[in-house]
Amino acid sequence: MNMNPLSKAASEDVATPKNTKNLIQKHGIVLKKSLGQNFLIDQNTLHKIVGAAELSGDKGALEIGPGIGALTQQLAKAAGRVLAVEIDQRLLPILAETLEPYPHATVVHGDVLKLDLPALIRQHFDGMAGVSVVANLPYYITTPIIMKLLEEKLPLENIVVMIQKEVADRMAARPGGKEYGSLSIAVQFYCEAELVAIVPRTVFVPQPNVDSAVIRLRVRKEPPVHVQDEDFFFEVVQASFVQRRKTIYNNLAARFFTKETKPELEALLHSIGIDPIRRGETLSMEEYARLAAALSARN
Numbered sequence: 043m044n045m046n047p048l049s050k051a052a053s054e055d056v057a058t059p060k061n062t063k064n065l066i067q068k069h070g071i072v073l074k075k076s077l078g079q080n081f082l083i084d085q086n087t088l089h090k091i092v093g094a095a096e097l098s099g100d101k102g103a104l105e106i107g108p109g110i111g112a113l114t115q116q117l118a119k120a121a122g123r124v125l126a127v128e129i130d131q132r133l134l135p136i137l138a139e140t141l142e143p144y145p146h147a148t149v150v151h152g153d154v155l156k157l158d159l160p161a162l163i164r165q166h167f168d169g170m171a172g173v174s175v176v177a178n179l180p181y182y183i184t185t186p187i188i189m190k191l192l193e194e195k196l197p198l199e200n201i202v203v204m205i206q207k208e209v210a211d212r213m214a215a216r217p218g219g220k221e222y223g224s225l226s227i228a229v230q231f232y233c234e235a236e237l238v239a240i241v242p243r244t245v246f247v248p249q250p251n252v253d254s255a256v257i258r259l260r261v262r263k264e265p266p267v268h269v270q271d272e273d274f275f276f277e278v279v280q281a282s283f284v285q286r287r288k289t290i291y292n293n294l295a296a297r298f299f300t301k302e303t304k305p306e307l308e309a310l311l312h313s314i315g316i317d318p319i320r321r322g323e324t325l326s327m328e329e330y331a332r333l334a335a336a337l338s339a340r341n
């Protein structure tokens with residue numbers, strides 16, 4: 043007889059190769075690649091994700107894409123309330139089964155990109171000390187999901203997500219390297235980004251064909267730079283990376299200047315201490331803020 047008191051709970055954990063296979067077979071599910079269905083089968087990886095989210099009994103966790111509940115179960119053990127949004131209706135009966143011991147975990151059927159997240163957060167997490175998004179994201183829509191969470195300015199503490207390693211590297215990149223671009227600036231404008239772990243493809247069923255990473259985005263209370271018009275700031279950033287190999291002068295001239303007004307640009311860049319021959323990937327967020335202010339003052 044096994045006297046380990048944890049062994050029963052462990053045998054009910056979804057995230058083992060055997061339990062995942064059994065659940066999928068029992069419910070006759072064929073996983074859909076088109077929905078990014080790569081399920082986690084490794085408790086260590088789950089513990090790293092949940093640990094990075096800094097949850098406690100008075101906090102809430104919003105999960106995007108619970109699948110068959112591997113991460114949801116661990117979130118339910120660490121958080122006071124869990125809300126999980128799943129697009130694939132076929133998985134709902136499995137989730138009902140795997141989350142049965144956790145009445146404070148709720149599943150909502152829907153597309154995270156279409157749902158009214160501010161309303162859902164209000165309804166489900168009212169009065170909680172903090173809410174974090176914690177997820178193993180469907181990789182085909184990683185960036186749209188992150189941008190939706192950030193641009194809607196949801197009242198979040200942390201966003202801890204497993205994503206493609208290459209996208210995580212771009213989100214956390216500092217100026218000067220080839221990974222640094224408009225995604226780095228957008229993410230770091232709203233959050234402090236930190237890589238938590240690199241994850242091999244062997245911890246998923248089926249295995250994806252890219253490496254993964256867990257990234258923690260601590261949502262900032264205030265952006266690190268002062269920007270008068272956020273939309274214009276991001277327009278300037280986007281324009282500066284349209285052709286990565288071109289100078290900042292050439293990219294900005296193409297977007298904001300005519301043949302006649304182009305000579306003004308060189309003077310404008312010099313006046314704010316930016317050498318026109320630099321490339322967009324070398325400018326810091328503070329320099330982009332200065333650039334946006336100078337360009338908008340000109341209009």
Ligand code: SAM
Binds near residue numbers: 153
């Ligand atoms: N959390 C589970 C795990 O770690 O094993 C599953 C993660 S799997 C990478 C991504 C999940 O997101 C799948 O269950 C998929 O059906 C779901 N999904 C895909 N697109 C979605 C969308 N637009 N809205 C909500 N869920 C989505």
